[in-house]
Amino acid sequence: MTIHKDKRVLVGMSGGIDSSAVCIMLQEQGYEVVGVTMRTWDVPSHFSTPGQEQPDEVLEAQALAARLGIEHHVADVREEFRQVIVKYFIDEYMRGRTPNPCVMCNPLFKERILCEWADRTDCAWIATGHYCQLEDRNGYRYILTGDDPTKDQSYFLWKLPQEILRRMIFPLGGMTKQEVRAYLAEKGFEAKARGGESMEICFIDKDYRDFLREHCPDIDERIGPGWFVDSKGLKLGQHKGFAYYTIGQRRGLDIALGKPAYVLKINPAKNTVMLGDAEQLNAEYMLVEDVNVANLEELLTCPSLSVRIRYRSRAIPCRVITLDDNRLLVKFEGPASAITPGQSAVFYDGNRVLGGGFIAFQQAIRKIAAENQERFSK
Template identity: 35%
Template sequence: MSAPAVIVGVSGGVDSSVAALQLVEQGVPSAGLFMQNWADDGSGDCRAEEDRRDAVAVCGRLGIPFHFRDFSSEYWAGVFEHFLAEYAAGRTPNPDVLCNREVKFKHFLDAARELGADKIATGHYAQVALRDGHWRLLRGVDRSKDQSYFLHQLGQQQLSATLFPIGGMQKSDLRRIAREAGLQTHDKKDSTGICFIGERDFREFLGRYLPAKAGEMRDPQGVRIGEHPGVFYFTLGQREGLQIGGVRGRPAAPWYVVGKDVANNILYVDQDSGSRYLQSHRLQSEAAHWISGSAPARQFECTAQTRYRQADEPCQVTVNDDGTVAVRFTRAQRAVTPGQSLVLYDGDECLGGAVIASTDAPLEQKIAEQKV
């Protein structure tokens, strides 16, 4: 049997199923590969086996070979250990970004080449184009499903070897196409949230690895409001899970996380969803990654997202000598969160991005000054 030209990452979902279907209909010699990235912990919450069976069925229906690789140890070392370290430090990481860089477009790509393939394909809503001698990462046509945000750490080598067969399609068409092709994943529910947590309670899961340490919840003026089970369970702007009952002298309104003092184990909360303590105009990043290999300029204007599915926000970017970037937004941003990803765009082209290190939000500034 001749080697396939393309190995498709089949996840057992409808997106990767239709990606494989597109290649088969185009006559591209293809095979599917299912990646197991998380070892079943016996909780009953891991859907890996169900997903693998669906991936096998899809490959069988399409008449293409099926391959399996267990990347759980690589995922643990390259993604999960970092995830835990970030939460322990009080930051909020984005494991999907790291998973793409460390597993799907590294170990999966290596496995595909070992199988003799020239390229890999995935069911991401994104597009790749070769322009002016550089590979460009573009948003997916369906902006409501665009996943370029999670792919911003890819570089020229990965993009030159990657296809996104559904990047030019609308999600609303995919289930119909899958149904008409007889793919059993056509009505399968999309997976949401962090893959290794699944449907289980986030706090319970995280508590297995980071022991709870109760501390005070205070308002921005330092008045005690209640108690929290651990600052790393919460992220900026969060409303759910605070379990604050009626507070004497305070209105019966929801509370929101507006600050985290990890060193002193204090969680700051406020009752205004648009609280000024959540607002920032500037951020500083860790070292940035540029898809083309270098920054467009030392200083330039573009748009940015500091969280997935956020509307484009105009900003000015200054690239520092150490490779980090300083960003100033045209208008105030709500709940920009250290540990999350800053992703930069020029129209539909993703330029790259970086992990957010700090912002000029009032409480973050105050807590930082207290450390000095």
């Protein structure tokens, strides 16, 4: 039987539950499935036996491909992953920000490489095991949230450009994780169906601070100890270096103030970390930069706009205006706390992703908000 190129689909195979289910589903739907597994970063826990040359995920993907009779490739992209994603991860902490490696990895790395391999293997489509859906509307393709709220991954994909979205297939978006496990078991893959979950940050299997020290050995020399300060600038005690803290952090501060203390702000230029009460984390406004939106006018005029400021957080009703420097000023219309530079702000109209951006440093936010207050009332 000859299958037309339009039915050839490249699947990003991690060897796990979700991508395995995707391969089986698409094959059942008449697609000619081609698998590619990216070897991005070798973590010791990914090698089950001594002397094993390939990580478990590659071996598992190869075994599944052989069982299904599909073409499979291994893309060794470890050096590029180090230069792009790991470098970004370290650089963000060194700037006093909290990185979003999964958000950067999807458009800048994994989906780009999948596109390259799709072209190389003559595949019209690209499929992954993300729990989200797609919708075409008014000439644009939008990401929709997945039906399983505990697994929805739409938050991570806001940076995908339209040209990639138009080639994507997300077969699992209308299913729950339990339904995916049941599907695999029904198809005779009982062991795979019982598999565990993957790590959220695939290249870290310990505390990120240890990772920073390991891959940036001079970090303590470059940064060194600094001061914890209060909101008035009063010194409270020494900290280990601003890169080891994140906004909203409470545990691991190693300072006794007689009451709970939270990280409010990080100033990398002065190597200070501001501490305060939980109430001081509350925010009415937020600055967002590096914006990717399908239709900006829709974002600015959406009557039911909401924003998520971290993965798995609730969506907060909001309004948005543009600033002259291409940043967005967001006004929250519900409680918001711990605005963290470097994290993603993802905008939704109901279950539809309108776009997103990175949370910027919030310097002069009160002044900027006051100067633009009237624009929100129009």
